Amino acid sequence: MQHSSAPAPGSTAGGPAQFEGRAQFEGRVREWFGANAPRKGSPEDFSAVHVVSARSPQEYHEQEEHAITVTRAWQRRLFDAGLAGRSWPAECGGHGAPDWQDEVVAAEQARWGVSTKMFAVALEMVPAVLFGHGTHEQRVAYLPPVLRGEHGWCQLLSEPGAGSDLASVSTRATPMDGGWSVTGQKVWTSNAGCSDYALLIARTGSREEGRAGLSCFALKMEQPGIDIRPLRQMSGAYHFNEVFLDNAFVPENGLIGGLGDGWAVLRTMLASERAAIGGGTSARSATQLVGLARQLGCSDDPGVRDLLAQAVIRERTLDLLRARIAAGHTVPAAGPTTKLLYSEHARLSADAATTILGMAVTLVDDPQSAPWIERLLFAPGLRLGGGTDEIQRNTIAERGLGLPR
Amino acid sequence: MNLAFTQEQTELRRTVRDFLDKTSPEAEVRRLMETADGYDPDVWRQLAGELGIAGLTLPEEYGGAGCGFVELGVVLEEAGRSLLCAPVLSTVVLAASTLLGLGDDAACHDYLPGIADGTTLATLALTEAAGRWDDADGITATAARDGQDQGRGWTVSGRKAFVLDGHTASLLLVVARTGAGLSVLAIDAGAPGVHRVPRATLDQTRRQADITFTAAPARLLGEEGAAWPVLERVLDLAAVAVAAEQVGGAARVLDMAVDYARTRVQFGRPIGSFQAVKHKLADLHLGVESARSAAYHGLWTAAGDLPDLPLAASLAKACCGDAYVTAATENIQVHGGIGVTWEHPAHLYLKRAHSSRQLFGHPAHHRQRLARYVLAEQAATASPA
Numbered sequence: 001m002q003h004s005s006a007p008a009p010g011s012t013a014g015g016p017a018q019f020e021g022r023a024q025f026e027g028r029v030r031e032w033f034g035a036n037a038p039r040k041g042s043p044e045d046f047s048a049v050h051v052v053s054a055r056s057p058q059e060y061h062e063q064e065e066h067a068i069t070v071t072r073a074w075q076r077r078l079f080d081a082g083l084a085g086r087s088w089p090a091e092c093g094g095h096g097a098p099d100w101q102d103e104v105v106a107a108e109q110a111r112w113g114v115s116t117k118m119f120a121v122a123l124e125m126v127p128a129v130l131f132g133h134g135t136h137e138q139r140v141a142y143l144p145p146v147l148r149g150e151h152g153w154c155q156l157l158s159e160p161g162a163g164s165d166l167a168s169v170s171t172r173a174t175p176m177d178g179g180w181s182v183t184g185q186k187v188w189t190s191n192a193g194c195s196d197y198a199l200l201i202a203r204t205g206s207r208e209e210g211r212a213g214l215s216c217f218a219l220k221m222e223q224p225g226i227d228i229r230p231l232r233q234m235s236g237a238y239h240f241n242e243v244f245l246d247n248a249f250v251p252e253n254g255l256i257g258g259l260g261d262g263w264a265v266l267r268t269m270l271a272s273e274r275a276a277i278g279g280g281t282s283a284r285s286a287t288q289l290v291g292l293a294r295q296l297g298c299s300d301d302p303g304v305r306d307l308l309a310q311a312v313i314r315e316r317t318l319d320l321l322r323a324r325i326a327a328g329h330t331v332p333a334a335g336p337t338t339k340l341l342y343s344e345h346a347r348l349s350a351d352a353a354t355t356i357l358g359m360a361v362t363l364v365d366d367p368q369s370a371p372w373i374e375r376l377l378f379a380p381g382l383r384l385g386g387g388t389d390e391i392q393r394n395t396i397a398e399r400g401l402g403l404p405r
Numbered sequence: 406m407n408l409a410f411t412q413e414q415t416e417l418r419r420t421v422r423d424f425l426d427k428t429s430p431e432a433e434v435r436r437l438m439e440t441a442d443g444y445d446p447d448v449w450r451q452l453a454g455e456l457g458i459a460g461l462t463l464p465e466e467y468g469g470a471g472c473g474f475v476e477l478g479v480v481l482e483e484a485g486r487s488l489l490c491a492p493v494l495s496t497v498v499l500a501a502s503t504l505l506g507l508g509d510d511a512a513c514h515d516y517l518p519g520i521a522d523g524t525t526l527a528t529l530a531l532t533e534a535a536g537r538w539d540d541a542d543g544i545t546a547t548a549a550r551d552g553q554d555q556g557r558g559w560t561v562s563g564r565k566a567f568v569l570d571g572h573t574a575s576l577l578l579v580v581a582r583t584g585a586g587l588s589v590l591a592i593d594a595g596a597p598g599v600h601r602v603p604r605a606t607l608d609q610t611r612r613q614a615d616i617t618f619t620a621a622p623a624r625l626l627g628e629e630g631a632a633w634p635v636l637e638r639v640l641d642l643a644a645v646a647v648a649a650e651q652v653g654g655a656a657r658v659l660d661m662a663v664d665y666a667r668t669r670v671q672f673g674r675p676i677g678s679f680q681a682v683k684h685k686l687a688d689l690h691l692g693v694e695s696a697r698s699a700a701y702h703g704l705w706t707a708a709g710d711l712p713d714l715p716l717a718a719s720l721a722k723a724c725c726g727d728a729y730v731t732a733a734t735e736n737i738q739v740h741g742g743i744g745v746t747w748e749h750p751a752h753l754y755l756k757r758a759h760s761s762r763q764l765f766g767h768p769a770h771h772r773q774r775l776a777r778y779v780l781a782e783q784a785a786t787a788s789p790a
């Protein structure tokens with residue numbers, strides 16, 4: 001691994017002003033990535049560790065462990081270079097810089113195809129929740145290890161009986177000496193097996209209270225009362241899990257927000273999740289589709305060109321929409337809007353790839369088709385996770401456009 | 406690219422919207438649809454004079470305001486929202502951009518001040534019977550020197566079709582062929598040998614004419630045979646301009662559909678509470694916001710005179726043209742029976758959407774062009790890693 005002698009872009013020591021202008025910051029970030037981002041095909045290359053499928057939960061777990069190790073190491077390097085949590089306050093491990101600096105870093109990550117996606121809950125949802133609802137002690141305790149790449153987080157929200165309708169969560173947290181005891185079953189929990197903590201939604205009031213009876217907790221995942229059972233996804237990956245909670249313990253200071261404030265915390269969490277999915281460093285599937293058509297020598301076909309152009313239009317307009325949101329334009333229901341556009345883009349681009357690939361898409365062991373099959377089998381989950389497409393449409397209609405419930 | 410509007414641009418939007426709310430309400434649009442000229446000269450004088458719209462993007466030396474394309478886009482978005490019946494696209498976008506682009510100083514001095522102060526209506530006569538905007542080789546109109554005017558005079562012969570505001574423009578900028586290639590020539594609409602036939606347009610808020618030239622006296626603009634690259638750029642600017650207009654129209658019909666869905670009651674509840682309706686409107690919202698993003702990107706690219714204007718123009722035109730047609734179509738569906746009546750404004754927007762989708766290239770054409778650019782771009786640049 002080659003390390004750069006270029007000054008870390010985040011270092012302010014010796015700098016004239018505390019925060020330089022956008023162009024200057026961009027320049028320094030680019031330079032740092034140029035010297036430090038993993039090269040395609042190198043052992044640190046993120047695309048190489050992307051977890052595709054596995055024959056057994058154990059094999060998946062090993063791949064996942066490897067992926068998380070690489071992600072942790074990368075996050076640590078970002079941290080050491082002063083590029084992690086630019087906008088977070090210093091006492092939380094950040095730099096108190098303007099928000100756009102995080103966007104610059106994210107954009108450069110996207111450009112290089114390196115991602116901290118496995119840490120998305122920790123890096124996006126946890127700070128949103130803690131800055132919105134947590135105590136100072138909680139921020140100082142939980143956030144710095146996240147920035148240093150030490151702690152991964154997952155979300156324990158969905159249950160067999162509570163998917164889109166999260167107000168009907170029935171996992172229960174009962175007060176006990178020094179904290180709470182949690183019992184119930186969660187499902188579809190992404191990355192549960194490799195997370196250190198979870199954002200947990202549990203019932204602290206009665207069933208009849210509905211959403212008013214919910215509270216949010218920070219739950220340590222490594223403890224006796226937690227049983228994690230991987231579930232196999234259609235792609236062959238064991239990405240999400242069933243999580244059985246049997247008198248799992250949360251200390252008193254693990255309650256996030258007030259008792260019974262779970263719904264408000266959840267809304268913050270889901271909003272940041274939508275924004276993270278819709279606004280994040282999306283896979284450049286249009287660019288890759290164009291590359292695929294060129295490789296296959298079918299890029300002169302007008303039908304193929306039309307598919308390529310449609311993908312380019314979806315991808316660029318979504319990027320531009322994000323840029324408008326960042327520039328302060330009023331976009332009703334911005335989070336659900338970008339999330340839905342992103343899931344549509346993923347679905348339609350994977351579908352376009354099947355048209356371009358032809359028979360090759362029937363073979364998983366064809367190196368050209370493999371990454372597209374992965375996307376093809378990943379896209380259905382994107383339409384569900386983080387709130388289904390239908391729920392996003394409801395939210396856009398009701399909160400964005402003001403239609404009656 | 407920072408897509409933030411300045412305070413002046415936001416104020417301009419407010420001013421234009423207030424003005425158009427007063428001067429271009431639906432009743433006025435309907436009145437003008439039935440007139441022969443299809444626009445209100447008084448309103449045009451005010452637009453040109455008080456609001457300075459006609460000369461908005463023209464340099465100050467020609468009586469213009471020296472603003473950029475973003476400002477023009479703001480005006481067009483508002484104009485599209487209110488279906489303004491006025492020769493903005495023909496005079497301000499097509500003709501003025503062509504004159505500026507050709508770089509003929511004398512012609513600019515002669516014609517642009519009249520455009521800026523609203524006294525000259527002008528248009529570009531490019532398309533012929535096939536209705537194609539991109540087909541340089543297909544242009545058959547010819548220009549020839551006529552020996553008059555100490556050998557500096559020219560004549561033009563041929564037939565132009567789909568000429569925007571061709572029935573009212575006094576200055577016609579005609580694309581014609583000589584041995585040297587394509588040139589643009591200025592022709593006085595009242596000159597001998599000019600025969601104009603107004604056509605009955607699907608979109609009655611924007612008119613067209615066929616124009617036949619029979620050895621009509623003409624003035625060559627710029628260099629002989631050098632017009633096509635200039636026109637390509639003009640068409641890109643026009644595509645961006647019409648995209649901004651389309652966004653205004655699409656957003657307006659979405660508002661219309663949302664308002665109706667909130668108030669129309671069936672089965673004892675507002676139809677907007679039915680998910681089939683909600684989801685349709687949510688999808689239109691995605692289309693409108695995507696289109697707006699593409700259009701604004703086009704405006705900023707044009708304003709900054711950036712090299713990827715062709716790509717930005719195709720992105721904008723491909724995206725906005727379809728988004729508008731979809732929104733206008735579904736707006737009618739949400740309205741039910743009333744939506745297909747003449748009385749209801751929904752069809753006015755549907756007609757504008759369909760006719761403006763064809764202008765300066767259909768989305769299908771722009772998608773082909775976009776794919777060409779992106780393929781070339783990818784062939785030229787290696788990925789960073």
Ligand SMILES: Cc1cc2nc3c(=O)[nH]c(=O)nc-3n(C[C@H](O)[C@H](O)[C@H](O)COP(=O)(O)OP(=O)(O)OC[C@H]3O[C@@H](n4cnc5c(N)ncnc54)[C@H](O)[C@@H]3O)c2cc1C
Pocket residue numbers: 154155156157158159162163164165187188189190191240380381382384385386387388389390391394680
């Ligand atoms: C890849 C992936 C990762 C996930 N990761 C996590 C995780 O880490 N943590 C976690 O807690 N959860 C996770 N989830 C769960 C996810 O949030 C739920 O799957 C989702 O909210 C839908 O719940 P459900 O599966 O029970 O479907 P249901 O809610 O039963 O929905 C079934 C169908 O009915 C539709 N529907 C339901 N209600 C309505 C309505 N009101 N209007 C219109 N249509 C409706 C839905 O849109 C869907 O099409 C993940 C899911 C996936 C696919």
